[in-house]
Amino acid sequence: MYNFDYLRPASLAEAVEAMKGEDAQAISGGQTLIPTLKARLASPSVLVDLSGLAELKGVSREGDKLAIGAATRHADVAGSEAVRSAIPALAALAGNIGDPAVRNRGTLGGSVANNDPAACYPSAALALGATIHTSAGRAIAADDFFLGMFETALEEGELVTRVDFPIPTAANYQKFEQPASRFALVGVFVARFPGGARVAITGACEGGVSRWDAAEAALSSDFSAGAVTGMAFPADALIGDIHGTPAYRANLIGVLTRRAVQACG
Amino acid sequence: MAKDFGIGASSKRREDKRFLTGTGRYTDDMNKPGQAYVHFLRSDMASGRINGIDIAAAEAAPGVIKVFTSRDFEAVGGVPCGWQVTDRHGEPMKEPKHPVLAEGFVRHVGDPIAAVVAETRAQARDAAELIEVDLEELPAVVNLRAAVSGGTAVHPEAPDNLCYDWDFPAESKDAVDEAIRNAHHVTVLELVNNRLVANPMEPRAAIGEYDAADDQHTLWTTSQNPHVIRLLMGAFVLGIPEHKLRVVAPDVGGGFGSKIYHYAEEAFVTLAAKVLNRPVKWTSDRGEAFMSDAHGRDHVCKVELAMDAEGHFLALRSTTLANMGAYLSTFAPCIPTWLHGTLLAGNYKTPLIFTNVRAVFTNTVPVDAYRGAGRPEATYLIERTVDKAAREMGIDPAELRRRNFITQFPYQTPVAVEYDSGDYNATLDKVLEGSDRAGFEARKAESASRGKLRGYGLAHYIEACGIAPSSLVGALGARAGLYEAATVRVNPTGSISVFTGSHSHGQGHETTFAQVVADMLGVPEDSIDIVHGDTNRVPFGMGTYGSRSLAVGGSAIVKSVDKIVAKAKKIAAHLLEAAESDITFENGQFSVQGTDKSLAWGEVCLAAYVPHKYPIETLEPGLEETSFYDPANFTYPSGAYACEVEVDPETGKVEVLSFTAADDFGNVVNPMIVEGQVHGGLAQGLGQALMEGCVYDENGQLITASFMDYAMPLAKDLPSFTVDNSACTPCTHNPLGVKGCGEAGAIGSPPALVNAVLDALSDYGIAHIDMPLTPSKVWAAIDAARPAAAAE
């Protein structure tokens, strides 16, 4: 690590103010950022710790959506009765991130802000058509928020404050673990709404988390495993590395999508 | 009823109390007054010429005490190799210098170029970023086959990148060739034994200290064998005589072989402490460990097994390329030769065996022993080939093995070693029963109903442990003896301190060794302390590796205890006014046969140190004995393993459903510890077979440089193991009849798993998949075979 100053603001307003400092960076659960700092791959001058901000924490059900604060930890999402009854797939997703230590520090806001191409939450946000609320007062649709690997629509110093997840009629997340990191080698989130289905793919695409339009179209007219059986995701824009070729990832996308639909019942 | 103390009891591991309560003392836990810290600047290129190093800015940085480069090491030697292999032309192996800090060239990612010593670790690291190295990239040698096909050389001394080209047994070559030419059937298999990173939980660390007042050096280090380090570093690198150098290996958090070797960092901190006249500490971080700890395995092999029409093995021929990495680590040359070639008979009476091994330099981290060391590579190639042969011959794999088992002992193999004991049918019977082989077809049908492919795989193994008879290994090129030493000191009140040359870094010696002594003397285990790991306290010992500690180190303890008992009997005879031959010693009591006269252990011990009434003319006071034990032969643990898996054909994912082990470790001192050792070995072996694999790209960049890409097995990846060691044939040549259990699990499990997966995939006609059997590889094999399977 390089030296940095550490600030623990008492309110969101203070945090936003602190983020104006040169090379200031937010830290939430630190589960991504601390390893990055240790490896000297980041050198912020100030760390602004969001983990003490009560106004960024908690889950509430508001009509047909769930609102989850950015600093809500994975373990709290996984254990939340509100999440488990409204969107069980989301609770299951959170409960299967990393290990207990990671889940007891890592947060929703950190995950979506980081937009790791193999992270789980971004696929849920995209498939559920979530809205990301920020400290700049913006409400950004997930479709406009995730711009590419590690890239989001957040501006310099702008913080995620809350994510609103519309409640689907059914949803399921299928995660196939990368053998070493245990992140998603491929993860598929399928969500069914009265108006149609949405399918988001994580872990596989060079452009980061992505929707699978063809599968969505097929499922929107016939929400059944049969509708997606044999469908192939184009392999040309898929990641290839020591853990899987693009062809392998394409295969997993097809298999996991079908299984997710089956699991939706 | 199970015993509750001594040999055969599952005594709780006494060392666990401190490990589990955070009071263990590891090297990094220690901080010496005035200590400075070193950070090594390591090469990020696999191969390069150093045209210049500018250390001015780093030396001027805050807190920096000194920046070292190879210039500061001109007067010292290179890191030595402890074994010399002679090649098939009678020439010694190529042994290029391994400098402490790179001299002119870097030869692997992680090769240390410079070392910054500063007041704090962070300052040392900050300053290292200010060093400017003018490094000119050179082409890297990475792939083994390409390395020996001409072109770039890692070292000018070895233009063809060959360390040696070794035939064994040279005289068998023609006969083997002929047998293979004329055989009814020859099974051929090409395979890779994947490169591994040991990844002990505790990364390496070292502290050098120097006391100018009496010119004493001390090295605290994460070692499996402090005396070996003292010998190698003192004599070959720094030129420090033994009496001026103390090496201490305190609690060590796992080694698996990777902490046997003498490493450059140890020599560095020892020398720097003297140059700077203050303690210097180094602690590896995990990333550094990946690129500086010796790696394991990394063989590319071709195997041919010749059989007659009934499947009797007639001849085995293997040719192997073995990766040495960029420099020769301490035992590297002997792993693919004497620890590998000599095991190629396996459990079978194959009459003719020949192997050729070419050891190859590449621009990668040095490769050396890793849990099993050579024997897993031998076992894997034999057991995979036998399984393939069974399929090709249409003979049940268990039956084919039985047909070829060695059943008469002692058995002289055609590859130099003589097995003393074993019963391979017995372990096979145990494992077939324990794994419910008979019920497999029903389970397979059940899996099939869920769209899953179930497979059953067997493997046998034999290993040569209890390393090793010194005269034998000396003839084979070892540059040291491989005996073990022990001092047993009985204190005046009867408590006992045992000083052993073995080193415990997870094996539980403090418990097991105390059980042996308690059993022999009939005294409580907690009156015995086991001391290890400090060259100033224990006699010259060779340390712990090759499953040798109980068989060799334990035998040295037994010898010393025998001497203690013999002397104590003399003292007792004098005190009891009886003839020595009438004294019996049982359950801690000395008695005069046929009388009710007796003395307790403590009374005799006290008399030895308070010799008021004592046969002083014929006997020295005191009760302390030292012994060195040099084994007559290796020990030969063996066993049968069965693995059952389920493969998801859609994703290629392999789930290990059950794993059953039947081991013959000879006599067992502590069944619980033995079971734990097998569990750990199985986890590592299944890790190798399923997911572990160290990968370099074509430029010599380490792709798997962290746990993000190097897959370690987790508990959830493994089933609950079934372990049995009741089919036991005691070792015939050591006093405890023990064979060693530390490596078995890692040796026998990879082929069992791979055989199981290929059994599951048998309908696809897939003959082989190289480890690790990751989902993507298994799926790719299925995908490639699908059209063929569909066409049938």
Ligand SMILES: Cc1cc2nc3c(=O)[nH]c(=O)nc-3n(C[C@H](O)[C@H](O)[C@H](O)COP(=O)(O)OP(=O)(O)OC[C@H]3O[C@@H](n4cnc5c(N)ncnc54)[C@H](O)[C@@H]3O)c2cc1C
């Ligand atoms: C061993 C391990 C396993 C893991 N496995 C998984 C897995 O299986 N699936 C998975 O999805 N993830 C996994 N993760 C990542 C984990 O979920 C992280 O917690 C998460 O990605 C980041 O959240 P955090 O709260 O820890 O963020 P931090 O590490 O604190 O921050 C991450 C980044 O986001 C920024 N940031 C944080 N909060 C905000 C905010 N409110 N607004 C704007 N920017 C912000 C930070 O500045 C930083 O750039 C794993 C991590 C570890 C260490």
